[in-house]
Every structure is written in C-alpha cells, then in structure tokens.
Amino acid sequence: MGSLVGIDVGGTFTDLAWAGDDGAVTTVLKVPSTPDDPSRAVLEALDRAGVDVPGLDALVHGTTIATNAIIERTGARCALVTTRGFRDVLELGRRDRINLYGLTGVQHPLIPRDDRWEVDERVDHRGRVVTPLDVDQAAALADDVARSGVDVVVVALLHSYANTTHEDEVARIFEAARPDWHVVRSSAVVREYYEFERTSTAAVQGYLEPLVAGYAAALTDKLASVGLRHEALVMQSNGGVVPVSRLGSRAAHIIRSGPAAGVMAATQLAAEVGFTKIITGDMGGTSFDVAVVVDGEPRISETTQLDFRVPLRIPMIDVHTIGAGGGSIAWVDRGGTLQVGPRSAGARPGPVCFRRGGTEPTVTDANVVLGRIDAARPIGDDTGQALDVEGARRALGELGEDLGLGVEEAAEAVLAVVNTHMAGRMRLITVDQGYDPRDFVLVAFGGAGPLHAAALLRDVGVRTLLVPPRSGVLCAEGCLVADLRYEYSRTVERTVEGLGDHELEAVFSEQRRQGLAELVADGEELVRTDVLHFADMAYLGQVHQIRVRVEPDWDAEALAKAFSSAYLREYGAALEGMPTLVVNARTSVRGVRRGDAEPATTPPERAAPPPGQRRPVHFDGAWCDTAVFRREVLGPGMTFAGPAIVEQDDTTTVVEPGMRARVDGRSNLQVEVA
C-alpha cells in the first residue's frame, strides 16, 4: 500500500494527516479554511505539507459543504411533485414546534409552497394501485414546472417504498421533458415509510445535488492539476467513503462527514489497544460532539434533524452536538445561578484572552486563568502573540463578584458547570441506548477535548480516558481509515409469523446485490467485502424499534428470539406473548480498503523523564506546582502522575491530581483514577 492523505475541511481550520507506506501518520497540519472555495484550503494544505501528490495512493476528504448549504439555505431551487392532495406534507411536518416553550418563529421549507405540485395517482400501503398515474397530466405538469425555472425535480409519492412504479414513471416523464434537470425519486433515496421524513430526505438530496456535483467536479480538476493519479474519495456521514465522481448522487450522505471521520478514527485507535466500547468526545471552539461505539461499531442514527422540520432519514454515525466549546460564554441568570452557553463568542470576537474584542468570560478564559492553557503558546494562532491573561482574569473577576467568588473560584465554577453539562449529555446518550457508561472508555479529541476530559472521566464514571497522539486533527486521520460503505433499507412491516417463506431473504439478497454492484462500480482496490444484515424490530403496536443483527435465512422463531434478547438488554424486561414485528430490513455492504492493524502490545512501564517545565496550575481550590510535558517526549510505556499538563501543537491534555497517566503501545495517553 502506498501513501495516503486525509483532509478534513472544518468551519475554521482545514486539517491534513499524511500517512506513509506502512500506514503510520508522519505529518499533520492545520491551515485556515477558505469558505468561499473550500478546495483552495485543500490545495494549500497539500502544498504546505509538501505532499508528493502524484505518489499518493489515495486522497480522502471530509467536507462541510453540504451542512453549510442547508444551514445557510444556499442550495438549488427545486420543484416537488407529490400525490394529489399531499403537496404540503413537506411543510406540515408531524405537528410540532420549534421550542418546547415559546410559541414564536416559523419554519423555512427547503422547497416553498409555490414550487410544490401535485399529480393524480395513488398507491396503497401494500403497494397496490388505487388510482392509476395520469400520464398526460404529468407531462403537462412537466411543462408548467419547466416555465417556473427550477434546476431540480424531487418526486415523492405516497407509499412509493411499497411500489416504486409511479415514482419511476413520473421521473421518466420529467427527465424526458428536460434532460438537464436533476430528478430525485424519494424511494431511491430512502425506501421506508413515513412520508414526511422520506420526502424531506429526498428534498435534501435534490437541494444539495447540483452544488455538491459542481464542487466534486471542480475539486477533481484541481487535484488533477497537481498530479493526483487516483480518484479522490469523500467521507460520508455513515463513516464510509465514496469516490468523488459519484458525490452528486450521494449529496445527502455527506452531511457532517467530518465528525463522522473523527468517530471512525477514535474507534480504530481504541480497537488497536483493545477497547471496543467507547464514548467519543470532540470539543472545539463552539461545540461538543459525543458519539457512542459498541463492539467496535459506531452507533448509527436513522433520522437526524438538520433544522426545524428538516429531518434527514439516512443512516449517519450518531453524533450528538451540544453548544459547549471553548468559546461558550459564562453568565449569571436572573435567579443568581451560573450558566455556561449556549451562546458562544465564536471566532469573533472570541474569548477575552484572544484580544479580538471579546469582553464576556468564556470557557477558554477560565482555562487560561487556571493555568491549564499556556498563555505564551496559544494553539491554532499564528500571530505569535501571547494570550491576555489579565483580561481573562478581569472578566472572570466581574463574573465572580455576582456569585460571591474570587477570580480562580469563578473560573473553576465555569469549568464545573460546562463539564456537568457535557457529562450529563454523555450519560444520557449511553443510557438512552441501554448501556452503563461505567463500562466505556472515553476517547477525547478536538482542540479542547483533552483539556476537559479528565473532569468528565470523574463525572461520568468511565474507567479510562484515552487521548490519541494527534487528537487535534483526528477527523483528518479518520479519513485515512474509512472503508467504502453502502447501506440499504426497506420497510416490510410484517409480524415474524406473517412473513412469507423466504420473503425477508429475498429483500436481503436484493440489497446485497445492489451493494456489491456499487462496490464494483467504485473500482477501488479492496482487501475484502463484508455484508451485514439487520432487522429493525418492535413488539406489535410499539413505535421505537430495536435494530438486531440477523442472518438472511433466519425463520420466525430465530428472529423473535433475537429481538426479545435485545429488548431484555435495553429495557430490563421482555414482554412474553406479544407478537414481534419486522419493520425494516437493512443491509450494510462494506468494501474494506486495508487489513486490520496488528493489535498493539503493552509496552513495559517506565518512568517519564523529568518534565521540561513546571508551572502553577489551579486545581480544587489551590495552586499546585504542576509538571508540564511536551507530548513528543512521552514514549510508549512511560508513566507519570497527576497533576500534570501535556502540551502538543494541536491540543493540551490535563491530568488531574489523583490520576495516573501512561503511554500505550500506540502512543495514546491513557489516564485513570489512581
């Protein structure tokens, strides 16, 4: 295997990780992102790292282009064609509101009402045609739509998951009318029931398709101009990659691909040192992203809310985001209670200590005041200017006055509040899935993750904290390890007894065939292909389903048994005698790009060399003389005790008093309560 480059384009920085022939990462770096044309930063990063582009075997890329287009509503103008009587499904949603409390605000549908059209046709829940498609009407409609000046046509008809023929036919009519239109069929994007979620997902795909296809073409040209010989791969939100030439048709699949890449890297790094149950915590300037990995598989979420009434029903690595980052602002509410966030100082004006005009105290300011961040060597800042410690102290001093606290106490209070908030979310998402967080290892990354992770270790009760060697650019590294991945689902909605002979097997085998065909079309070199089958099951009448790994040839009894044991684990009690329903059949087809890494050996323990520096750092109400290590000097097997600070170019790790750290065989820091 030749050398590889992973590049993750984030909102603020574009990160690069370059691995040599043996798969070991040799170079990492960060350059500022270029939001007007993200590919410019990609080329800049390649250039600055001195990557031998023609010699690359693969270039894998994570991007925020799709996410931003949805948030900023800069996607294509689309028309929506629905079953007569149902054009408003996209705007109505499912009867809800923006916030639990407060009744103001409105939604902004991706396709407004004057671009939504209807056609006479109707299929029932079993896929039987109730009203045949009026083909002439559809053709006349195509003419009207053509006059309205859209670029994309999204066709979403009722029950199309059960019978795709009407949707296919309408799509053909529109494609024939205007060959330059992008035409999206809802059943081709997600073949499941729930008309609003399916229509919305198809709308997201249509809305993004021209933009993403255009970006892919431009990026391909630019990379070819610097000599890339292989097709670039792009990270998807399910943790798999897709060749850039096919990106347009997968536009809805690359939402939040960067965070997914980080989880993939964390999963892989943890597995190499023997951990398969992990919680990942990625903390940056504005947000904290948490995900759960069980048995080496990141938890997948079926539906993600991209905005109010914009659900995306596509399997994505389930990354929960809360507004807790270095820039989160601390304030005292009217009741006199200290709060942190959700408001953030962002990059501008930023924390007080950044000297960019910020006046309100932030989490980063608290870390500076307490000596956890080295004010002389700020991360991700190329101005060379030291941080404004006095400014940060002043802001926290004012906050402290309102609370009856001194400066350091106020800073500690800010950290306690933000840590409680993050810990609560970590607990909730593990408990939500029926797990006990105490059985997990926390993998911390992102610029601020390792600063807070030791405190989270205590609050959540996890046993071990793992800080990867290049934790500040882990998402770029995640691009390197990802496989090709295609997921399929189909609504079945039958009790296990009601399934016909081999009915499920036929669905699985069709999905498997589709996935293998995609892998062939991708043309990537693979070491092996994995095909996994799952069934989403529930007790009859129950809404929340549990996904269970199944074999395609299982009979009713085997399916029901697998479900009841999964249910027992998740809820503590199985319900005897209730019929079991198979809601969706799912297949995941994965093309594995590289062999499994050798498990790491445990290096013999040895003491770390004396720290290069010591400085006072505030812990638990007192200044402690604290060892400060450079990450580079800490080799496998070395151990040291907290309190300690470990500094590297892309992040800072805090080891609290009463904790012990050790460097493992893959150069991760492992921290535990001593």
Add this chain to the structure above:
Amino acid sequence: MTVDAITISVVKGALESICDEMDTLLIHAALSPIISETNDCAHGIYHPVTGETIAQGRIGLPVFMANMQFTVQAVLDKANRSGGMRPGDVWITNDPYLGGTHLNDVNLVVPVFVDGELFALLANTGHWMDIGGSVAGGWIPTATNIHEEGLLIPPVRLFEDGEPVASVIDVITGNVRLPDMIAGDLTAMSSALRRGEERLRGLVDRYGADVVRACQEEMIARSEREMRSYIAEIPDGVYVHADALDNDGVTDEPCGLRVAVTVSGSDLHLDFTGTAPAPAGPMNLARNTTVSSAYVALKHIFPDVPVNGGTFRPVTFTIPEGSVIAAQYPRPVSGYLEVVGRVIDLVFGALAPAIPDKVPAAFFGTTGVVTVSGHHPERGEYVVGVFPYPGGYGASASSDGQVHGTPPQSMANFMSIEVAEHRLPLRFDYYAMRDDSGGPGRTRGGVGSTYAFTAWSPLSTSVLGDRVDHVPFGVNGGGPASGNEVRFRTGGEEWVPPLRSKYQDLHLEPGDGVVVSSPGGGGFGDPLERPLEDVARDLDHGVVSRERAADVYGVVVAGVEGPARRPRHRLDEAGTKERREELRQRREADRGAGAARPEASEAVDSDGGQR
C-alpha cells in the same frame, strides 16, 4: 446549611439529567404509541415534605408541569393517613380531581429513602392508550359522569416491598380494552422510576444527603427570584380578557370564561371570577389543571425560567367553586384539553396589551381529537387510532405564526399518513395547509390544516373539538383566524354534526369518511401595516386569497407572471398606499359612528370575528 455556587450548579444539572433519563427510558420502552411516539409523559423529583417540584425532565409534556406536583401531594397525604410511605412502595393513581387532566393520564409515585428517612419522591405520568369507559381512547364527547370515561384509580400501592401487587394489576388490566399494552406500560413506567432512584442515590452518595437537600431548597428559591424579576417588568395594572367554549358536548350553549390578571410589583394574581358554572358535558377542568394551564401559558411567555415549585410561588389564583374550571366528582373531564387551551388563551389575551413584545395572539385553540376504532381485517386485531388537532399558531411581534403546531400544553405529534394507513383500515384523501385561515395582521397568524379520510372497512369514529363559533382571536389590532370545521361523509351525503365539532360513535361504512379543517392562529398588529413583500409571498403561496389581500391587507396587484396555475404577484406600491389610506379612513369613520365590534375583529372589515 449553605452550599457554594459550583455545587448548586452541578447538583441542579444532575437532578435535571436524572429526570431526562427517566423520560428517555419511558419513551423508548412504553407500548402505548401516544407515549412512545408523542412523548405524552413526564417525570419529576419532588420534595419529601411539601411535595413541591424540585426538578423536571426537559422532554416531558408541559401540561403535566404542575399537575404532577398536585398528584404527588395527594398521594403523600393518602400515604401519611395509611401508615406512611414505605421503602419498596410504588403508588398509582389517575384521579383527575386530585391531580388533574383526565383518566388516561396515569401517575406512579415512589418514595426514595436515605438512611431510613424519606429523602425525595419520584413520579411519572404516562398517557395510556385506553382506560376503559364508553369510547375507546378516552375522549367521550357526550359523557355526563366520570364513570362513563373509564376506570378511576384512587391512590393505592401498586408495589409493596418492591413486589407488584397482582390483584391491583389484574383489576386494571381487566378494565381496559388493550390489557397487554397497558401491562407493558406499567412495567415501563415502574422501571423508569427505579432507574431514577438508583441515580438519585448515586448523587446522594457522592455529595451527601445534606448538601443535595440544601441545593434543592436553593433551586426552589432561585426559580422564585427569577420569576419575580420577569413579573416586575410587566406594568402594574389589571388586565381582563374573556373568551368562551362553543358548548359542552351535550347542550348547545356557549360556556364563558373570564380572567382578570392583577400585576402588582412582582406578584401576579389570576382571578377567574365571571367564569360559567360547570356544564353537564365533559368540557371541565379540575381546579389543579386550571392552575397548571395558567403556568403553561406563563412559561411560554417567559421560557427561560426553570420550572420547579418556586417558579410559581409569585402567582396566586381565585377560581370560583363549581365553575367549569373547578370540576368536582362526578363531573366528567375528558374534554379537558379544550378547556386547557382556553385558559392558556385567556392568559395570553389578558397580557398581550401589557407586554406586546412577549405575548403572541391566540393559537388554533382546539386541542381535541378525532378517534377511530374497529377491527382491522388485514391485521386481525382491534385497533384504535387517535388524530389530535393540528393548527396555526398566533402571530407575534417577532414572526408570523407557525403552521401545523402542536398545542402549547403538549408536544404530541400527528401520526404519519403512511403509518396510519398500515395500522388502520382507512385512506387519507388529502392532508394540506388550509388557505386563508390565518388571522390577518402586521404579522399573520399561521394557517390551519385540513385533511379528510375514508374508511375501507367498518369503523367507529368520534370527534371532540371546539373553536367553531368562538374563533382564535388576534391581538394589538390583529384579526381573528378561521374557526374549526368538521364534516362527516356517510351514504354519499356530507353533513355537519349538530354540535359542529363534537360527535360520539358515528358508524362509518366503507366509503364513508370524515373531513376536518382546523383553525389558524390569530393575527398580530394592523394588517394594513403588513410589508408588501410578505403579502406578495402569501399570494404566491396561496395562503392568502386575492380577495382577502385586497379587502383586509389593502394591497393592489399590479400584475402576475409565470404559469397560470402558479401566478407570481407583483404589487402596485403607490396604489396600495392609496388603498390602505382609504381603508384606514373608512375604519375611523365606522369607529366614529360607534360601530360596536369586539376589539379583536376591529381591524378587519370583511372577515368578521365572532359569529
């Protein structure tokens, strides 16, 4: 004992996350789709002596916010009279006169002991799909007695010494239509509380009982302080608003409600004197639900205040005994949702002129349901389906009203059409935004929704709604929304039920159906001040008709472009200015002539308010 700022914040966060965790567990494990799909449940932690709320989940349903505190207090009282709370107890009750809401909302309460002493109470409420009674699902439009509405469970022990009391469970499952589902819900509800107890013990182990106790007291005190700071910003005065329910489901007479809100410093007094006596039908609220509904309205106006026992200490009530909002045994309560909506609107209507930047116009206001039940030929089982009313929200100073909202006291969703067609033997004919139904204003009320379905196998249907005759009002010069409309289609005939939006047990043969059009939300501010581009967009989208644009918004259309079926409107700026001036003068003249009109419809010339 005093605790430091850090500990309070941390313990507060931990207590709230315990409640969230219980909510999440129940939502996932419950069998009743109304819990699992629409989050119709809530969890809280309560004071061991006063029963006051200490913390609540952030996912649970708003209407249960204060009800659960009353339920816990009632259960605590009953336990104290029968030997006290004991370790291993789980109490159950659905008595609406003690706690509130209706019989389908079932409460469980468990004591948590620390070192042999009662430390706190945990409680949850879950909406069961059926509780017996004369109509499946529990909304009985013609009930005149609580016993028609289902099984009333007084506070009793469901578990003793940690073991379920089989006889109690048998009595419950023997009196409901869906016994397996209800048994599953009971298991799920008790498991959620057990998890809460474990977590609370963990917190006490870590910080010590005294510290956690002190934090709880402090949290209550701080919420009170915060709420008072908001009330103090409302100008002192007395603010009055009156509204009415169309009828009680039995007798066709309106039922009036009135509130006088007195703001004095940081105190708020709500006096409901002048509200009509309890009617014969099911449109009743128990007193505690009235209080809870008013709290919901205040929380929507001041969304940042955390909810616990302290939040509402500054608010006091006068609620006339024997009125529609102080129902006593054996008055039926299954129409309670309508009355809850009206109490919320009363508070909005009263405070809208006082704090116009914070209070929206009336929401769609009918929060009731269309219920269907019958045998499903494909599934071979008895099925019940519940379609709650969606509708428009009122406009506010900051935005138009949202469409297809869920009622303010709820977070319940509408079933997916495709899923409904799998579960029930019916087919939807359409499901759409209801054109021209939003109250006009400078910001426009959200439009209502309209849908129709047709049965393909025999079904029984009941409807319990309101706001046909008394429509959602506008505020600060905004106009009212269109009212509710229900029509039945049987034997090829389409007809309106005698009480317009209430009907019990209509038999539908294949081909028969129901048509529902829900109200929009009220408008905010003078429609003649609505920006032209907003009116043009409303015209392009078809949510405002050309007639209404001309008559109510006073705009002149200069021309249209694009396909005939989708004209895009260009407005004549000068012509509009002239026309608006004319309309203003005509309005002044009408006012001068002493035209007596209700305040809400004053701004509207053609589309008058109350019928």
